[in-house]
Amino acid sequence: MEKITKEISLYRLRDLIPIASGLNNASEDDIKSNLRLLWRTYKETVPEDCWPHDMRQWIQVRDEKPKAACGYFSVSIPVKGWNSYEEVEESSVDITKAICKLTGDTYRKDMTIKVGSRNAAGWSFRTHLEERIMRRI
Numbered sequence: 011m012e013k014i015t016k017e018i019s020l021y022r023l024r025d026l027i028p029i030a031s032g033l034n035n036a037s038e039d040d041i042k043s044n045l046r047l048l049w050r051t052y053k054e055t056v057p058e059d060c061w062p063h064d065m066r067q068w069i070q071v072r073d074e075k076p077k078a079a080c081g082y083f084s085v086s087i088p089v090k091g092w093n094s095y096e097e098v099e100e101s102s103v104d105i106t107k108a109i110c111k112l113t114g115d116t117y118r119k120d121m122t123i124k125v126g127s128r129n130a131a132g133w134s135f136r137t138h139l140e141e142r143i144m145r146r147i
Contacts, residue, residue, distance in 0.1 A: 023091035081135025
């Protein structure tokens with residue numbers, strides 16, 4: 011019964027994708043509020059005992075150059091809703107540029123976030139970025 015309830019609460023994907031895609035060009039305050047909105051709509055579709063449990067897990071940080079001296083990451087979020095055929099569909103939206111605005115990190119031409127420097131030996135660049143994202147939201 012819960013699955014049916016969760017699916018009924020889904021939003022139309024065509025309404026959510028423009029919000030998610032617009033994050034990269036939004037102001038810092040709009041990025042924060044729209045991320046919270048998108049997380050709440052996604053959370054409504056996920057059963058209590060399933061991944062992701064929290065917003066930090068929902069914001070997907072991917073290491074683009076794992077052997078580099080600095081951290082180079084892309085960031086995306088899943089968006090779930092009804093498609094035009096009334097089927098449940100999930101899409102992933104890249105929000106790397108929006109996250110750069112929030113954290114103040116460098117947005118590179120290869121569309122990644124640069125975190126840290128060669129002098130930051132011993133850092134977990136990924137954890138550092140995730141913590142900064144969550145603090146800013």
